[in-house]
Amino acid sequence: MTVHPGGVSTEEGFAKTLDQMDPLAGFREEFVLPCGKDGSPLVYFLGNSLGPMPKAAKALVEEELDNWATLAIDAHFRARVPWVDYQEAIKEGMARVVGAEPREVVAMNTLTVNIHFMLASFYQPTATRFKILMEDRAFPSDRYAVASQLRLRGLDPAEAIVVAKPRTGESTLRTDDLLELIREQGDDLALVFLGGVNYNTGQFFDLGAIADAGRRVGAVVGYDLAHAAGNVPLSLHDWGVDFAVWCTYKYMNAGPGSIAGAFVHSRHGDDPKVPRLAGWWGNEADTRFVMGPSFVPEKGAEGWQVSNPPILSLAPLRTALEQFDRAGMTALRSKSESLTGYLAALLAAIPSSPLQQLTPDDPTARGCQLSLHYPSRGRWLHDRLRDEGIVGDYREPDIVRVAPAPLFNTHHEVWRAADAIRRVIAEDGAA
Numbered sequence: 001m002t003v004h005p006g007g008v009s010t011e012e013g014f015a016k017t018l019d020q021m022d023p024l025a026g027f028r029e030e031f032v033l034p035c036g037k038d039g040s041p042l043v044y045f046l047g048n049s050l051g052p053m054p055k056a057a058k059a060l061v062e063e064e065l066d067n068w069a070t071l072a073i074d075a076h077f078r079a080r081v082p083w084v085d086y087q088e089a090i091k092e093g094m095a096r097v098v099g100a101e102p103r104e105v106v107a108m109n110t111l112t113v114n115i116h117f118m119l120a121s122f123y124q125p126t127a128t129r130f131k132i133l134m135e136d137r138a139f140p141s142d143r144y145a146v147a148s149q150l151r152l153r154g155l156d157p158a159e160a161i162v163v164a165k166p167r168t169g170e171s172t173l174r175t176d177d178l179l180e181l182i183r184e185q186g187d188d189l190a191l192v193f194l195g196g197v198n199y200n201t202g203q204f205f206d207l208g209a210i211a212d213a214g215r216r217v218g219a220v221v222g223y224d225l226a227h228a229a230g231n232v233p234l235s236l237h238d239w240g241v242d243f244a245v246w247c248t249y250k251y252m253n254a255g256p257g258s259i260a261g262a263f264v265h266s267r268h269g270d271d272p273k274v275p276r277l278a279g280w281w282g283n284e285a286d287t288r289f290v291m292g293p294s295f296v297p298e299k300g301a302e303g304w305q306v307s308n309p310p311i312l313s314l315a316p317l318r319t320a321l322e323q324f325d326r327a328g329m330t331a332l333r334s335k336s337e338s339l340t341g342y343l344a345a346l347l348a349a350i351p352s353s354p355l356q357q358l359t360p361d362d363p364t365a366r367g368c369q370l371s372l373h374y375p376s377r378g379r380w381l382h383d384r385l386r387d388e389g390i391v392g393d394y395r396e397p398d399i400v401r402v403a404p405a406p407l408f409n410t411h412h413e414v415w416r417a418a419d420a421i422r423r424v425i426a427e428d429g430a431a
């Protein structure tokens with residue numbers, strides 16, 4: 001048996017043994033996984049982009065379609081989960097995923113919309129304190145949202161956005177450098193706005209330390225958890241984060257374009273004076289239907305809702321959250337570390353490989369995803385892997401992202417992916 005220095009064997013049987021010991025193995029059966037031409041499931045390593053469909057999602061969506069058909073308006077009060085209270089059915093589960101109190105979270109809108117809503121409330125620039133700290137390679141939508149908010153307020157993005165960049169020759173940010181930059185910006189810094197896990201490199205930032213440093217210099221701290229929610233352990237409340245937003249179609253498997261999440265720390269959520277973009281659904285539930293002319297926000301994150309919620313989008317989220325509750329974030333994280341660590345070890349064992357792992361080696365500084373840089377031939381590698389039934393994705397420049405997810409992926413799939421990568425790289429080297 002060939003054993004890797006990390007204690008991992010490259011033998012196929014080792015993968016099967018790990019799967020036999022996996023306490024979460026049963027969850028895979030609860031998903032419909034996309035199949036290749038031969039009818040067998042593809043190795044779907046894109047839960048970081050669009051989670052696959054939990055089988056139970058269909059029944060819940062159909063139930064709501066039936067409610068619409070048979071009850072119509074009365075479904076607001078008479079459906080099994082009354083539509084007016086739908087938020088009640090999801091907020092506890094959602095809060096557990098992000099480490100918040102139930103009143104600090106809400107499902108509403110979509111992700112980029114929520115970035116705008118949170119910036120409208122929590123980005124309050126003054127003449128001297130107006131800078132926004134973002135990470136290098138932030139997701140484009142986040143950049144666009146921030147830049148457009150700055151322009152709306154007559155500020156110049158080139159002047160106001162401070163980008164935290166890795167050191168020359170390094171692909172990810174050092175926590176110490178990031179904390180130092182926050183201290184350096186000090187009184188100039190109005191907002192720290194980072195992706196919790198960077199979509200491009202897969203780096204999981206030390207969100208507790210960053211929140212602490214940001215708040216110490218008097219800045220507001222907000223996170224985009226698109227790649228973190230349902231992927232890595234989060235403690236938004238205890239970290240004292242001011243606000244956060246995330247989508248639910250990536251690791252949370254709630255379906256394409258599904259409703260997004262938002263977190264508002266209770267120290268802001270209970271303050272009706274926090275300015276916001278208001279709508280009737282954010283009004284106090286008790287007086288919402290009085291339809292009065294003045295807006296009295298509901299307490300907590302729900303006070304940021306504007307519209308009545310899209311029930312057909314919320315229904316699959318119920319399934320997804322129920323699965324997260326049954327699995328538990330601790331068990332999910334532990335299997336995730338095992339899958340991703342195994343993948344990293346197998347890739348490191350490929351002899352004379354030009355493949356570079358951009359994602360940190362430290363398991364506490366990453367989630368499921370590994371971002372692999374294949375110099376000048378990234379797209380080719382991605383396409384060849386796809387031929388082999390391995391589904392990752394391609395991101396500029398020359399980056400192939402693969403993310404084994406603990407709810408539905410297996411160690412054997414990791415082995416198959418690493419084996420395919422080894423063969424494809426050998427083929428490239430021989431060509």
Ligand SMILES: *Cc1c(COP(=O)(O)O)cnc(C)c1O
Pocket residue numbers: 110111112113139141142195199224226227247
């Ligand atoms: C996926 C992702 C988005 C996508 O935004 P939508 O509004 O849901 O289309 C935005 N930001 C980050 C960091 C993402 O990872």
